[in-house]
Amino acid sequence: MTVRERIEKLGYEIVYVPHEIIEGYNACYRVKYEDNLVFPPAADELGIPLNEIWISEKWEPFEELILYHELKEIEYRAEGKSVQQAHELA
Structure with a gap:
Protein backbone atom coordinates (compact mmCIF):
# COMPACT_ATOMS: atom_id res chain seq x y z
CA MET A 1 0.00 0.00 0.00
CA THR A 2 1.38 3.42 -0.93
CA VAL A 3 1.55 6.28 1.54
CA ARG A 4 -1.20 8.05 -0.44
CA GLU A 5 -3.42 4.97 -0.11
CA ARG A 6 -2.75 4.81 3.65
CA ILE A 7 -3.63 8.48 4.02
CA GLU A 8 -6.80 8.12 1.96
CA LYS A 9 -7.79 5.03 3.98
CA LEU A 10 -7.57 7.21 7.11
CA GLY A 11 -10.10 9.52 5.45
CA TYR A 12 -7.77 12.43 4.79
CA GLU A 13 -7.92 14.56 1.66
CA ILE A 14 -4.65 15.56 0.00
CA VAL A 15 -4.93 19.09 -1.34
CA TYR A 16 -2.39 20.81 -3.59
CA VAL A 17 -2.32 24.57 -3.03
CA PRO A 18 -0.43 27.39 -4.77
CA HIS A 19 3.12 27.63 -3.47
CA GLU A 20 2.62 31.27 -2.43
CA ILE A 21 -0.02 30.19 0.11
CA ILE A 22 2.10 27.59 1.87
CA GLU A 23 5.68 28.50 0.90
CA GLY A 24 6.75 28.98 4.52
CA TYR A 25 5.78 25.40 5.35
CA ASN A 26 5.75 23.37 2.09
CA ALA A 27 3.11 21.04 3.60
CA CYS A 28 0.77 21.12 6.60
CA TYR A 29 -2.23 19.25 8.04
CA ARG A 30 -5.17 19.21 10.45
CA VAL A 31 -6.43 15.68 11.07
CA LYS A 32 -8.24 13.44 13.51
CA TYR A 33 -5.92 10.49 14.20
CA GLU A 34 -6.86 7.75 16.68
CA ASP A 35 -9.30 10.10 18.47
CA ASN A 36 -6.67 12.86 18.68
CA LEU A 37 -6.99 16.18 16.88
CA VAL A 38 -3.49 16.68 15.47
CA PHE A 39 -2.19 19.85 13.81
CA PRO A 40 0.72 22.26 14.08
CA PRO A 41 0.08 25.97 14.78
CA ALA A 42 0.59 26.71 11.08
CA ALA A 43 -2.70 24.92 10.33
CA ASP A 44 -4.54 27.75 12.11
CA GLU A 45 -2.56 30.40 10.21
CA LEU A 46 -3.36 28.68 6.91
CA GLY A 47 -6.99 27.87 7.74
CA ILE A 48 -6.67 24.16 6.95
CA PRO A 49 -9.98 22.29 7.40
CA LEU A 50 -10.25 19.08 9.40
CA ASN A 51 -8.83 15.95 7.75
CA GLU A 52 -6.91 17.76 5.04
CA ILE A 53 -3.22 17.62 4.25
CA TRP A 54 -2.03 20.57 2.18
CA ILE A 55 1.03 20.39 -0.04
CA GLU A 64 5.54 10.17 -1.80
CA LEU A 65 8.35 11.60 0.33
CA ILE A 66 6.32 14.53 1.61
CA LEU A 67 3.30 12.39 2.48
CA TYR A 68 5.54 9.89 4.27
CA HIS A 69 7.00 12.71 6.36
CA GLU A 70 3.58 14.22 7.13
CA LEU A 71 2.07 10.86 8.13
CA LYS A 72 5.01 10.03 10.43
CA GLU A 73 4.76 13.48 11.98
CA ILE A 74 1.03 12.95 12.59
CA GLU A 75 1.74 9.59 14.24
CA TYR A 76 4.42 11.09 16.51
CA ARG A 77 2.15 14.00 17.47
CA ALA A 78 -0.63 11.55 18.37
CA GLU A 79 1.88 9.81 20.67
CA GLY A 80 2.31 13.10 22.52
CA LYS A 81 5.48 14.45 20.92
CA SER A 82 5.79 18.21 20.49
CA VAL A 83 5.53 19.82 17.07
CA GLN A 84 9.32 20.19 16.91
CA GLN A 85 10.06 16.66 18.18
CA ALA A 86 7.60 15.09 15.74
CA HIS A 87 9.01 17.09 12.84
CA GLU A 88 12.58 16.08 13.63
CA LEU A 89 11.70 12.40 14.16
CA ALA A 90 9.68 12.24 10.95
Whole structure:
Protein backbone atom coordinates (compact mmCIF):
# COMPACT_ATOMS: atom_id res chain seq x y z
CA MET A 1 0.00 0.00 0.00
CA THR A 2 1.38 3.42 -0.93
CA VAL A 3 1.55 6.28 1.54
CA ARG A 4 -1.20 8.05 -0.44
CA GLU A 5 -3.42 4.97 -0.11
CA ARG A 6 -2.75 4.81 3.65
CA ILE A 7 -3.63 8.48 4.02
CA GLU A 8 -6.80 8.12 1.96
CA LYS A 9 -7.79 5.03 3.98
CA LEU A 10 -7.57 7.21 7.11
CA GLY A 11 -10.10 9.52 5.45
CA TYR A 12 -7.77 12.43 4.79
CA GLU A 13 -7.92 14.56 1.66
CA ILE A 14 -4.65 15.56 0.00
CA VAL A 15 -4.93 19.09 -1.34
CA TYR A 16 -2.39 20.81 -3.59
CA VAL A 17 -2.32 24.57 -3.03
CA PRO A 18 -0.43 27.39 -4.77
CA HIS A 19 3.12 27.63 -3.47
CA GLU A 20 2.62 31.27 -2.43
CA ILE A 21 -0.02 30.19 0.11
CA ILE A 22 2.10 27.59 1.87
CA GLU A 23 5.68 28.50 0.90
CA GLY A 24 6.75 28.98 4.52
CA TYR A 25 5.78 25.40 5.35
CA ASN A 26 5.75 23.37 2.09
CA ALA A 27 3.11 21.04 3.60
CA CYS A 28 0.77 21.12 6.60
CA TYR A 29 -2.23 19.25 8.04
CA ARG A 30 -5.17 19.21 10.45
CA VAL A 31 -6.43 15.68 11.07
CA LYS A 32 -8.24 13.44 13.51
CA TYR A 33 -5.92 10.49 14.20
CA GLU A 34 -6.86 7.75 16.68
CA ASP A 35 -9.30 10.10 18.47
CA ASN A 36 -6.67 12.86 18.68
CA LEU A 37 -6.99 16.18 16.88
CA VAL A 38 -3.49 16.68 15.47
CA PHE A 39 -2.19 19.85 13.81
CA PRO A 40 0.72 22.26 14.08
CA PRO A 41 0.08 25.97 14.78
CA ALA A 42 0.59 26.71 11.08
CA ALA A 43 -2.70 24.92 10.33
CA ASP A 44 -4.54 27.75 12.11
CA GLU A 45 -2.56 30.40 10.21
CA LEU A 46 -3.36 28.68 6.91
CA GLY A 47 -6.99 27.87 7.74
CA ILE A 48 -6.67 24.16 6.95
CA PRO A 49 -9.98 22.29 7.40
CA LEU A 50 -10.25 19.08 9.40
CA ASN A 51 -8.83 15.95 7.75
CA GLU A 52 -6.91 17.76 5.04
CA ILE A 53 -3.22 17.62 4.25
CA TRP A 54 -2.03 20.57 2.18
CA ILE A 55 1.03 20.39 -0.04
CA SER A 56 2.57 23.10 -2.20
CA GLU A 57 1.94 22.51 -5.91
CA LYS A 58 5.67 23.07 -6.35
CA TRP A 59 6.45 19.83 -4.51
CA GLU A 60 3.99 17.51 -6.31
CA PRO A 61 6.87 15.52 -7.92
CA PHE A 62 7.97 14.63 -4.38
CA GLU A 63 4.53 13.58 -3.15
CA GLU A 64 5.54 10.17 -1.80
CA LEU A 65 8.35 11.60 0.33
CA ILE A 66 6.32 14.53 1.61
CA LEU A 67 3.30 12.39 2.48
CA TYR A 68 5.54 9.89 4.27
CA HIS A 69 7.00 12.71 6.36
CA GLU A 70 3.58 14.22 7.13
CA LEU A 71 2.07 10.86 8.13
CA LYS A 72 5.01 10.03 10.43
CA GLU A 73 4.76 13.48 11.98
CA ILE A 74 1.03 12.95 12.59
CA GLU A 75 1.74 9.59 14.24
CA TYR A 76 4.42 11.09 16.51
CA ARG A 77 2.15 14.00 17.47
CA ALA A 78 -0.63 11.55 18.37
CA GLU A 79 1.88 9.81 20.67
CA GLY A 80 2.31 13.10 22.52
CA LYS A 81 5.48 14.45 20.92
CA SER A 82 5.79 18.21 20.49
CA VAL A 83 5.53 19.82 17.07
CA GLN A 84 9.32 20.19 16.91
CA GLN A 85 10.06 16.66 18.18
CA ALA A 86 7.60 15.09 15.74
CA HIS A 87 9.01 17.09 12.84
CA GLU A 88 12.58 16.08 13.63
CA LEU A 89 11.70 12.40 14.16
CA ALA A 90 9.68 12.24 10.95
